[in-house]
Amino acid sequence: xxxxxxxxxxxxxxxxxxxxxxxxxxxxxxxxxxxxxxxxxxxxxxxxxxxxxxxxxxxxxxxxxxxxxxxxxxxxxxxxxxxxxxxxxxxxxxxxxxxxxxxxxxxxxxxxxxxxxxxxxxxxxxxxxxxxxxxxxxxxxxxxxxxxxxxxxxxxxxxxxxxxxxxxxxxxxxxxxxxxxxxxxxxxxxxxxxxxxxxxxxxxxxxxxxxxxxxxxxxxxxxxxxxxxxxxxxxxxxxxxxxxxxxxxxxxxxxxxxxxxxxxxxxxxxxxxxxxxxxxxxxxxxxxxxxxxxxxxxxxxxxxxxxxxxxxxxxxxxxxxxx
Amino acid sequence: xxxxxxxxxxxxxxxxxxxxxxxxxxxxxxxxxxxxxxxxxxxxxxxxxxxxxxxxxxxxxxxxxxxxxxxxxxxxxxxxxxxxxxxxxxxxxxxxxxxxxxxxxxxxxxxxxxxxxxxxxxxxxxxxxxxxxxxxxxxxxxxxxxxxxxxxxxxxxxxxxxxxxxxxxxxxxxxxxxxxxxxxxxxxxxxxxxxxxxxxxxxxxxxxxxxxxxxxxxxxxxxxxxxxxxxxxxxxxxxxxxxxxxxxxxxxxxxxxxxxxxxxxxxxxxxxxxxxxxxxxxxxxxxxxxxxxxxxxxxxxxxxxxxxxxxxxxxxxxxxxxx
Numbered sequence: 001x002x003x004x005x006x007x008x009x010x011x012x013x014x015x016x017x018x019x020x021x022x023x024x025x026x027x028x029x030x031x032x033x034x035x036x037x038x039x040x041x042x043x044x045x046x047x048x049x050x051x052x053x054x055x056x057x058x059x060x061x062x063x064x065x066x067x068x069x070x071x072x073x074x075x076x077x078x079x080x081x082x083x084x085x086x087x088x089x090x091x092x093x094x095x096x097x098x099x100x101x102x103x104x105x106x107x108x109x110x111x112x113x114x115x116x117x118x119x120x121x122x123x124x125x126x127x128x129x130x131x132x133x134x135x136x137x138x139x140x141x142x143x144x145x146x147x148x149x150x151x152x153x154x155x156x157x158x159x160x161x162x163x164x165x166x167x168x169x170x171x172x173x174x175x176x177x178x179x180x181x182x183x184x185x186x187x188x189x190x191x192x193x194x195x196x197x198x199x200x201x202x203x204x205x206x207x208x209x210x211x212x213x214x215x216x217x218x219x220x221x222x223x224x225x226x227x228x229x230x231x232x233x234x235x236x237x238x239x240x241x242x243x244x245x246x247x248x249x250x251x252x253x254x255x256x257x258x259x260x261x262x263x264x265x266x267x268x269x270x271x272x273x274x275x276x277x278x279x280x281x282x283x284x285x286x287x288x289x290x291x292x293x294x295x296x297x298x299x300x301x302x303x304x305x306x307x308x309x310x311x312x313x314x315x316x317x318x319x320x321x322x323x
Numbered sequence: 324x325x326x327x328x329x330x331x332x333x334x335x336x337x338x339x340x341x342x343x344x345x346x347x348x349x350x351x352x353x354x355x356x357x358x359x360x361x362x363x364x365x366x367x368x369x370x371x372x373x374x375x376x377x378x379x380x381x382x383x384x385x386x387x388x389x390x391x392x393x394x395x396x397x398x399x400x401x402x403x404x405x406x407x408x409x410x411x412x413x414x415x416x417x418x419x420x421x422x423x424x425x426x427x428x429x430x431x432x433x434x435x436x437x438x439x440x441x442x443x444x445x446x447x448x449x450x451x452x453x454x455x456x457x458x459x460x461x462x463x464x465x466x467x468x469x470x471x472x473x474x475x476x477x478x479x480x481x482x483x484x485x486x487x488x489x490x491x492x493x494x495x496x497x498x499x500x501x502x503x504x505x506x507x508x509x510x511x512x513x514x515x516x517x518x519x520x521x522x523x524x525x526x527x528x529x530x531x532x533x534x535x536x537x538x539x540x541x542x543x544x545x546x547x548x549x550x551x552x553x554x555x556x557x558x559x560x561x562x563x564x565x566x567x568x569x570x571x572x573x574x575x576x577x578x579x580x581x582x583x584x585x586x587x588x589x590x591x592x593x594x595x596x597x598x599x600x601x602x603x604x605x606x607x608x609x610x611x612x613x614x615x616x617x618x619x620x621x622x623x624x625x626x627x628x629x630x631x632x633x634x635x636x637x638x639x640x641x642x643x644x645x646x
Contacts, residue, residue, distance in 0.1 A: 036359070036412060086413070089359060090435075091580040113452035114438045115581070126449030129436035131581045138583075257414040258438070258454045260461075 001025045001071055002287065003309040005200030005238030006081065006105075006149070006171035008033075008245075008253075011050060015243045016058050016076050018284035023291070025071035026061065026309065028081040028105050028170060028238075034256035037094065040087035044080065044101055051078055062102055064317040079316075081105035081170070083150065085116050085135060092131070092138055099142035099321050105170065106139065107147040108132060108159060111265055112258060117155035120181045121265070125152025133162050140164045143321020149200075149238075153188050160188075165319045166196035171238035173202050174226050178209040182266050186229050193230035198315045200238015201226055205275040206266040207240070213278035216293035223307060224297050232303055236311040237290065239281075245274065324348045324394055325610065326632040328523030328561030329404065329428075329472070329494035331356075331568075331576075334373060338566045339381045339399050341607035346614070348394035349384065349632065351404040351428050351493060351561075357579035360417065363410035367403065367424055374401055385425055387640040402639075404428035404493070406473065408439050408458060415454070415461055422465035422644050428493065429462065430470040431455060431482060434588055435581060440478035443504045444588070448475025456485050463487045466644020472523075472561070476511050483511075488642045489519035494561035496525050497549050501532040505589050509552050516553035521638045523561015524549055528598040529589040530563070536601035539616035546630065547620050555626055559634040560613065562604075568597065 002023050008030035009015075019027060031043040051058050061067040061077035070077040080102045087106070088094040098106075109119045116132030118125030128136070136159055139146055146167040148156040159167055169192060175183035184192075184199065192199060201223050205213050212222040227235045245253075250273065254265040264272055281287060294304045325346050331353035332338075342350060354366040374381050384390040384400035393400040403425045410429070411417040421429075432442045439455030441448030451459070459482055462469055469490040471479040482490055492515060498506035507515075507522065515522060524546050528536050535545040550558045568576075573596065577588040587595055599605075603612060617627045 034413065090357065090409070092583055093580065112438055112454050113436070113449060115435055118449060118452075122449075122452050124450055126436060126441060126445075126452075127447055129441075129445050129449075131435050134582050134584075257416065259457050260415055261457070 001309050002237060002290065003027070003067070003312040004241070004287075005168065005198070005236055005312055006030065007239060007241045007243065008083070009243030009249070010245070011243055013054050013057070015284065016054055020057060020074070020076055022285040022287040024076065024287060026067045026077040026079060026312070028079040030083050031080055031103070032082045032087060033084055033110055033253050034086060035084075036086050037089045040082065040098070041101070044103070047078065047080065060102060062104065063320050063323045064313045065323070067313065067316065079104050081147070083107045084110040085114060088135065090115055090131065092134055095135060095138040095144065096142040099144050103144060104316070104320050105145045105147050105168070107149055107170070108135070108151050108155065110150050111254070111263070117159070118152040120150055120152045122152065125154040127154050128158040128162060136163050140319075143319065145316065145319040150182065153185055156184065156188050157191055160191050160195050160197065166198070166315060167192070168197060168315060169199040171200050171202045171204070171240040173207055173222065174229060177222055177225055178207065178212065180207050180266065182207045189226070189230040193234035196234070196315070196318070198234050198236050198311045199226065199230055200236045200312075202238055202240040203278050203281055204240035204266065205278065206271070208278070216280040216289045217296055219278060219280065220290070220293035220297040223294065224299070232306060233311055233314070235307055237308060239287070241277070241284065243284070247273070250274065324632050325560060325613065326350070326390070326635040327564070327610075328491065328521070328559055328635055329353065330562060330564045330566065331406070332566030332572070333568070334566055336377050336380070338607065339377055343380060343397070343399055345608040345610040347399065347610060349390045349400040349402060349635070351402040353406050354403055354426070355405045355410060356407055356433055356576050357409060358407075359409050360412045363405065363421070364424070367426070370401070370403065383425055385427065386643050386646050387636045388646070390636065390639065402427050404470070406430045407433040408437060411458065413438055413454065415457055418458060418461040418467065419465040422467050426467060427639070427643050428468045428470050428491070430472055430493070431458070431474050431478065433473050434577070434586070440482070441475040443473055443475045445475065448477040450477050451481040451485060459486050463642075466642065468639065468642040473505065476508055479507070479511050480514055483514050483518050483520065489521070489638060490515070491520060491638060492522040494523050494525045494527070494563040496530055496545065497552060500545055500548055501530065501535065503530050503589065505530045512549070512553040516557035519557070519638070519641070521557050521559050521634045522549065522553055523559045523635075525561055525563040526601050526604055527563035527589065528601065529594070531601070539603040539612045540619055542601060542603065543613070543616035543620040546617065547622070555629055556634055556637070558630055560631060562610070564600070564607065566607070570596070573597065
C-alpha cells in the first residue's frame with residue numbers, strides 16, 4: 001500500500017486504475033492552484049462527480065480511518081487538497097466551511113506571496129502575515145493539514161512554530177541534495193521532523209534532478225538521505241505527478257492571471273515544457289517499484305511501511321477533522 | 324478651491340453639500356477596503372447611482388481636466404478610489420478593466436499584507452512581491468494612481484523606485500511629528516518628494532495627534548513641517564474624513580473578514596470607537612478654514628494653491644488615464 005501526498009492534473013478513470021495498479025491506495029489531489037472561493041467550490045463539485053462516476057474504484061476520504069477502509073476494499077482514497085489559500089478569499093470563517101466540504105490539505109501559498117505568507121519564488125520570503133497566523137490556528141481547529149511545499153523557508157519555519165499541530169511539506173525535496181528554490185533546507189527539515197511533520201519526497205524532475213531520476217535505487221537513496229535529516233517518522237512520498245496536463249495547463253499553473261509575462265515555476269527557459277518523468281517512473285503504475293527500491297537501499301519492512309503510507313496516516317490522524 | 328485626496332464612509336447629498344460649502348471641489352472616495360472584484364463593481368455601480376441622483380451638484384471625474392471643469396461649474400468632482408488591490412483578485416488584466424470603469428486611485432495594500440506588498444500594520448513589511456511590481460507598472464500604463472498610505476515604509480520606498488510615474492500617499496502624516504505605524508518616515512517623504520509624488524496630510528485624530536488637532540494653525544503648522552521634508556510641490560490635503568460611519572462600519576473597515584478577533588487599526592483598545600474630529604473641523608464645512616490657516620503659518624497665495632489643489636491636479640495629470 002502506498003499513499004501519495006500530492007498529485008495534480010486532470011484525473012480520470014484510467015488514472016485511478018493506473019494508480020491502483022501501481023499499489024497506490026490514497027492520494028491527495030489538487031483542486032486548485034489560483035482559484036478563488038466559487039471556482040474552488042466548482043472544483044470540489046467536479047471531483048465529487050468524478051469520484052461518484054468511479055465509485056467502484058475510488059472514494060473521497062475525510063479521515064485516516066476512511067483511507068484505511070477504502071484501501072482495504074481495494075479502492076483508491078481521494079484526499080481533497082488545494083495548493084493555495086485563495087479558496088478562503090481572506091475570510092477566516094471559510095476555513096471551517098471548506099473543512100465541512102471535505103477539504104483536508106491546504107498549502108499556505110502557491111508560487112506568489114499572498115495575504116498569509118511568502119512563497120519560495122519571491123525575491124524575499126515575507127514570513128507569516130497576521131492573517132496567515134490566524135488561518136493556521138483556524139486550520140488546526142477545523143481539521144485541515146497545513147502544507148508548506150511552495151512556501152518560503154522562512155514562512156515554513158514560522159508555520160512550524162505557530163501551528164499547534166504538525167504540518168506537511170507534501171511535495172518537495174532536500175535543497176542540500178538538489179539545490180532548488182522549491183526544495184527545503186536541512187534546517188527546515190530538521191524542524192519539520194522534530195515537530196512531528198512529514199515531507200513527501202517528490203519525483204518531479206525539475207526539483208529532483210536527473211541523477212535521482214536515473215533509477216529507482218538512486219531515488220530511494222535520496223529518500224534515505226532525507227530520512228537522515230528529517231527522521232524515519234517524517235519522510236513519505238509526494239510525487240507531484242501530474243496527469244493529462246497540456247501546455248495551457250502548465251501556463252495556468254505557472255502564471256495564473258498574475259502576469260502578462262512568462263513564469264517557469266520549477267521549470268526554466270531552457271526546459272519550459274513538461275518535464276519528463278523519472279526514467280524508472282515513465283508510466284503511473286511504475287510507482288509499484290518504490291517499496292522494493294526502498295528495501296534495496298537498506299530500509300526494513302517497518303521503515304518501508306512508514307515511508308510508503310504509515311507516516312502520512314499518522315499525520316492525517318493527528319490533523320484531519322474527526323468524522 | 325480644495326481637493327481632498329481621500330475620504331471614506333457613506334456619502335449622501337448632505338455630505339456633497341457640506342463639502343461644497345467648505346470649499347471642496349474634488350474628493351477621492353473610498354469604493355472599497357476589502358472588497359473583491361464583484362463587490363467592487365457593485366460599489367462602483369452604487370457610486371454612479373448616487374452621483375447621477377445628485378448630478379446638479381456632483382459628477383465623477385476621470386481626468387484632471389474634468390475635475391477643473393466640474394469645479395468651475397460649482398459642482399463636486401468625485402474621483403473613484405479603492406483602499407486595497409483586492410478588486411483585481413490577482414488578475415493583472417483587471418487593472419486596465421477597472422481603469423476603463425473609471426477607477427483612478429488604488430492603494431496597494433490596506434491593513435494586511437497581500438499578494439502585492441506589505442502593510443504598515445504587519446510585524447514586518449515584506450516589500451513588493453512579484454505581482455505587486457507588475458501591478459504598479461500596469462497601473463502606470465492603465466492610468467491609475469498608486470497609493471501607498473497604509474502600505475509599509477519598505478514597500479512604499481520600493482514602489483517609488485519601481486513605479487514609472489510618481490505615486491501618492493493620499494492620507495497619512497509624518498512619523499517624526501506624530502509617531503504612528505500609519506505615518507511615514509522622513510526618508511519615505513523625501514523619496515516621495517524627489518520622485519514627484521504627493522502626500523495628503525490627514526486630519527484623522529488617531530494618526531494626527533491631539534496637538535495638531537487643537538487648532539487650524541497647529542494643523543497647518545504640521546503641514547508646513549511636512550513641506551520642509553517633502554517639498555512644496557509634494558504636500559497636499561488628504562483628510563481621511565469618514566461620513567456616516569457607525570460601529571459596524573468601523574468593524575468592517577478594521578477586521579474585514581480576516582480575523583475572528585478584534586483589530587483596532589489606527590485606533591486602540593483604549594480608544595476603540597470613532598475618533599473625534601479635530602477641534603477646528605467638527606463639521607465637514609469647517610474645512611473652509613484651511614486656506615486661511617495655511618496663509619497664517621506663512622505660506623504665500625501660490626503655495627496655498629499648491630497645497631489645497633494644485634499638487635493633486637499636477638499629480639493626477641501625470642498619472643490618470645487620458646480621456
